[in-house]
Amino acid sequence: MTTSIPSSPKTRLARRSLLAAAGAALLGPLLTRPALAQGDWPAGKIITWVVPYPPGGSTDVLGRNVAQRVGAALGTNVIVDNKAGATGTIGAAFVAKAPPDGYTLLGTSIGPQAIAPHLMGRLPYDPIAGFEPVITIGTIPHILVVGANQPFKTLADLVAAAKAQPGKLAFASGGNGTILQMQGELLQQQTGARFIHVPYKGDTPALQDTLAEQVQFMFAPAAAALPHVQAGKLRALAVTSAQRLKSLPTVPTMGEVGMKDFVVEQWQAVFAPAKTPSAIVQRLNQEIGKALKDPGVAALADKLGVTLVGGTPQQLGDLQKADSAKWAKVIQDGNIKAE
Structure with missing residues (x-):
């Protein structure tokens, strides 16, 4: 037979203190997570992936394929909404004005984000300040x-x-x-x-x-x-690529025929509205990056002539700024106007 010895008030207090400390140690990592924890977003809500071009183009076709995989990874639906017109600037303006909550994204290309703003005059959005770069899909x-x-x-x-x-x-x-x-x-x-x-x-x-x-x-x-x-x-x-294409090994690059600084590739990328929380941007970058490594996405990209890239939001932001400056100079030097 085992005889239990009644604990004193001091013993009970010490035991409660130890239990409280142990509980705090276990719960600490949960309590100190960012406000936008994984379970808070997307919380089953539909995400809209805006493509500022008509259906059927490479930006649309590849975007739909990636969006489907991202939705599955996030446990929600990602729908593609084509808002075409004005060289892609209508869709871009729509996303720039959307709430920065991670539920509206822009799957676009170089035109609306680095060229059109210098060619078309005042637009209803700022192509750089109006967005958070998420990830580069690929280049053509x-x-x-x-x-x-x-x-x-x-x-x-x-x-x-x-x-x-x-x-x-x-x-x-x-x-x-x-x-x-x-x-x-x-x-x-x-x-x-x-x-x-x-x-x-x-x-x-x-x-x-x-x-x-x-x-x-x-x-x-x-x-x-x-x-x-x-x-x-x-x-x-x-x-126009930096190296000859494998599919056309006998065709020279623009650089090889004397054109300096003529490496030009059309990029596709994903942006979110400005002030979208960093935690959401990073999660989107992570899941889209995973989708770009999917063999099915790689096979489709190859058919579309897209070289998949991925990378960080910062790398996309740097690419956009560099191309924006490049084409702004071309447009200014040529006195090019929207026709």
Whole structure:
């Protein structure tokens, strides 16, 4: 038989103190978590991923694929909402004005965030101060292409012809303020040649008229132009990436044909409204980064001609600021106006 000895008031007090201390030690990490703990967001609420372009483009298709995986990882639904118009600035303005609570995101590209603000005058949003960078999705190189029956065999041939006939040769783009237009403008500034810019409502019709030789050339997204180059319907004169493309090993880079500082790649990225809490931005960065490593996403990106990037919010912010300054100078030096 075991005999229990009644504890004294002092013993009971000491025991309670020890239990309280142990409990505080266990609960301490929970009590000191940030106000935005993992369970507080998204709390099952729907997240809207705004794409400022029509459905079907690479930004939309890849964004939907990534959004689906991010929703699964967060235990909620992420829906894609296409708010197209005004070179992507309508969707950007919508997100900039949204509550900074992590439930509205912008899946966009270089145009609305680094080019259009310098070309279109005053916009209803600040492309830098109005957003929190989240993550870079990927980059798309471009190919300078001409129709197969055009006489130009090299970039030098094209530039020489343009100088001999100032303002006669035309280049196509997917619209005013797009990166496709900016490359044509940069080519003029670096060579002194004068071209006519012909904007279209999207990259596809611009490419179709280049194929039909209604215009002399264009800077086309690699994935869109590549099948036509391989089929002999377009001739590739140069690529805008830093290195030659594996799919076009004999086509030189713009740098190799004498164009300095002509590494141009169209990036896709995700932004949140300014003042979105850092904890939410970091969680989004983490989950989107994981999605970019998914084999299914990688396979889709390869088909779309997108090189997946990822990285930190700071790296995206630095990329945006650098490109914004670059294209602001091109626009100012060329006295380029929205047409």
